[in-house]
Each structure stands twice: as structure tokens, then as C-alpha cells.
Amino acid sequence: MKNQYSPVSKTVIYLLLIFGALLSIAPFYWMFVGATNASGDILHIPPRLLPGKHLIENFKNLQESLGMTRIMFNSLFVSLVSTFLSLLICSAAGYAFAKFKFKGRDVIFFAILLTMMIPSQVTLVPLFKLMVALNWLDTYQAVILPQLAVPFAIFLIRQNMLSFPDDLLKAARIDGAGELRIFFTIVLPTMKPALAAVAIFLFMSQWNSFIWPLVVLSSPDMYTLPVALSSLIGLARIDYGQVMLGATISTVPVIVFFLIFQKQFIAGILGGSVKE
């Protein structure tokens, strides 16, 4: 096996991979360079290829034009709250579908899976009208509530819970534990690794979510990061330093998190479609 590759083909393979990897990473580097330079330096020909000293000034400008700290809070708040609630709601449903026999179970489960096949764009207009009717435009709940019941998450959790031992549940019931207690103190803690991957999936989809917040949020101090960033390009004169720093702020925390929890992250992003 070892001798089937000549040194030449080895070198070619490495060069291709290194070239591809550099192309993948280069925009991140450029983003970082942009975030630390003044707008003029980014546009300069030849461009400055090294990080500069304008990071703090760019942040000040961003704070002035967008109210960046508030935007960061909005994004973090919306993402964390919806991840937590969604995880609770979806794992309860996933547990019920996996471990109980009840009338209508298969029909309801199939119906939930069916909604996954329908592009979410279909719901945009009626959901918007609903939010208008409820007087919820420009609120956190408008961003969070419609995204809580995630069929894909329910499906993944159910698949993982199928293997949960029935004897354990039986024993707990004989001991007199209530159903809620069994769920919270026995089932959920045992499922932690699977739930972690699902939580990452949920957090990432909310953190990066764009079209729905764009539709329901109208006042700048309610914007989430992607919506706020998109509003920067509507301005007559785009400040590239601000744009790059904004992009950096929305990606760097995720990247750091990714480097630490790589395995769960990949499982979560791929939605468990892959078993590692």
C-alpha cells in the first residue's frame, strides 16, 4: 500500500490540500486584517496585508453607528433563550415519540417530519401577518417563538433516545418516581452528549438566522447581529473597518467555541447526519 504513491504525487497532493486550506482560511485572515485597520487602509492600493491598530477605533465607530453592545446582547440573548427552550421542548417530544406507546403517535410523528420537507419561506408572510395581529413586531418573542419547535431536532433526539433502556424507566416508576421527575433527573442527564450536539445545532441556526429577524425587527436597537450588519451596507458610504469588525464579532466567538468542541460541533452542524 505504502509504495503506491510516488514522491511526485505525494507532493502534488500536499500542494493541492495546502492551497485549498489557504483559500478556506484566507477570508478569515482578511476579515481580521480589516477589523484592525482603518477603512482607508483596506481600500489602499497596494493593500495593507497586516493587522493594524484601529481595532478600538473601529469598535467605537461601530458602537456609534449600530449600538454594537446592545446588538451583541440581542443576538446572545435571543440565541441562548431559544436554544434552551427549544432543547427542552424538542427533547420532551423526542422522548415521548421514542419511549411511549400512545394513540396517534406515528401519525403525529410523520406529520412533524413532513413539515421538514416544506421550505420555511412559505411561512414568512402569514407569520409576519400573525406578528402584526399580536402586536409583536420588533420584540424578542417574535424572533424566538416561531423557531422553538424544530422538527429536525425532535427527529434527532428521538433517534438517540430509542436506545435508552426501558428497564431503567420501569424501575424508576416502580420506585414511585413521577413522569416529570423521570424525564428531568434520569432521561435528560443520560442523554447529555446527544443533547450537546443538538444544542450547538440550535444555537448556530439562531445565531446565524437572517431572513426572519430581518422581516420582524424594524428598530435598530432590536436588531440581531446579521440584521445589524446587513444594515451597514445600506449606508451611502460604507466604512469597511466597521463592516469587517462586525463580521469578526459575529464569527470569532463561534470559531473559538468550535476549536474547543470540535467533535460535538461537527456532529451538531451536520445535525447528526453523520455518526463519528
Added chain:
Amino acid sequence: MQLPLEKNNKKVVQTKAADINRRKRWITPKSAPYIFIAPTVILLIIFTLYPIVSSFLLSFKTKIAGQYVFSGFHNYIRLFHDPVFYKSLVNTFEILIIQVPIMIFLALIIAVLINSPIVKLNALFRISFFMPAITSLVAASLVFMILLDNNTGLVNYLLSLMGIHKIAWLTQPFWAKVSIIILMSWRWIGYNMVIFLAGLQGIGQDLYEAASIDGAGKVRQFFSITLPQLKPIFVFTVVLSTIGTLQLFDEPYILTGGGPSNATMTITLYLYQNGFKYFDFGYASAIAYVLVIITAILSWIQLKWAGDKD
């Protein structure tokens, strides 16, 4: 001193017993599953099922004097004669037909190279290629907008160093589409690569060993073992990418705004404009339902193709 304490303890025991009794009354193993699925079912009815039905009805209505009235197939007929909608369909399919094969091909090649025994540091390569997949599409689009700027972008500068003339990446119809394709490929190659990697690791080494003994070379092994074994993964990535491309929105919204002269207008972007710029909800709903039908047809074809060749 002892008496009150005892009393207290008794009280605690009693309330605990009462608690358990009450719980037993309300949440029995029989009623529990319904209570567990209740939040999901209620949320899905309000925020998914109702909108799907409502959108369908809206697509047959037109706003007249501030009121939505039934107008039959008016919206659909209008769509049929709308050159911008037609353009958005063509654009979406052009991007689909060119971008998805390129991306899947590159993702597969990279996965195979990273997976080959001679490549060391494969974890490092995997991280590098996967990193774009975790960035927000809006942030990625903004960075590419700056990179691809006609006059001041880094890409044109680097091209000029190689003696290549400036390319109007974002302002010329052809190149605007190319820019969208480049951005999408950058964002999604690593994602698909990881799926292929997992698939490759699932192929038994004994297959390759047997082929080696039979004298099959590396290339031959790739075509007669690797590719057939990856078939299900292949179908999965193609279906996912197709659905994703049909819903393309963030990238053209930021990078090109659908322009120049609608060269990068996509179905979802047109839906958004009609719904939330012109507030023509009936028309936007009709676009949404065309999207549903196209998605259903394409998914069905691809899954059928997957079933046939197995």
C-alpha cells in the same frame, strides 16, 4: 424543643406525599406522552401549520382597496407573465446546475485526499476546510463583498499582480453570478467534505485490500469501490444542496442585492421583495407555493434516481 421540629418534619413528609399523589393524578404514564408532545404540537400548529394553510389561501387572493379578496389564479397567471420571476427561476437553476456539481466534486476530492493514508495532519486540514461552514452567511457575504470589490478589492489586486485585467465581479451580470457561486462553494465545500469523510471511514479496508491483491490500482479502486460505496452519501449531499440552493437568499441579498439588472435575483429574494418591500402578500405567497412545488418535484426526482440505481 423537640416537639416543633418533629411537627415540621411531619409536615414536610406530608406535603411530599401529597405532591407525589397529585402528580400521579395528573401525569400518569398514560397521559405523560401527550403532555410531553403538547408544547411541540401547539407551537407547530400556530407557527407552521397555520401559516402553510394561510399562505396557500393567500396565494389566491389579491389586495383590493386594502382588503384581500379571492381572485382565483390571478397571482399565478401574473407570475407566469412576470419576466423578473422568470429570470429568478432561470438564475436559481443556473446556479444550481453549475454550483452544486462543482462543490460536490471538490468536496469529494478533498475528502478522499485527506482520508488517504499518506496525508499527515489531516485534523488540521479538516478544521481549515470546515471553518467556513460555521460562519454566518451574512458575515461571509460582507467579507466577500469587500474582497471582490471592482476597484479596491484584494482579489482584483492579486489578479493585477499576475497581469490579469480587473474583473467587474459584482457589477457585471455574468461575473455577479460567478461571485455568488464562488461564495457558496467557499461556504459549503467543507460541510460536504465532512459528510464524505464520515462516509469514507465507513468503507471497510478489506475491500481495498482485496482489490490490491487482485492488482487494481488506486484510480481503479476509487471508481469501483469508493464511488459505489459512497452512493447514499452522494445522494444525501445532492438533495441537501439542491434544497439549500433553491432557498438561496442571504448571499445575493448582501453581495449583489439581486443585481445587476436582476442577474442574481433568486426565487426567495423575489419573494422577500414582493412580500416585504411592496407588501404584496398574495403575490409573495404564490411565489412561495411555486417554490414548494419545485422543491417537491426535484427531491422526488433525486430520491427516485437514488432508488433506481441501487
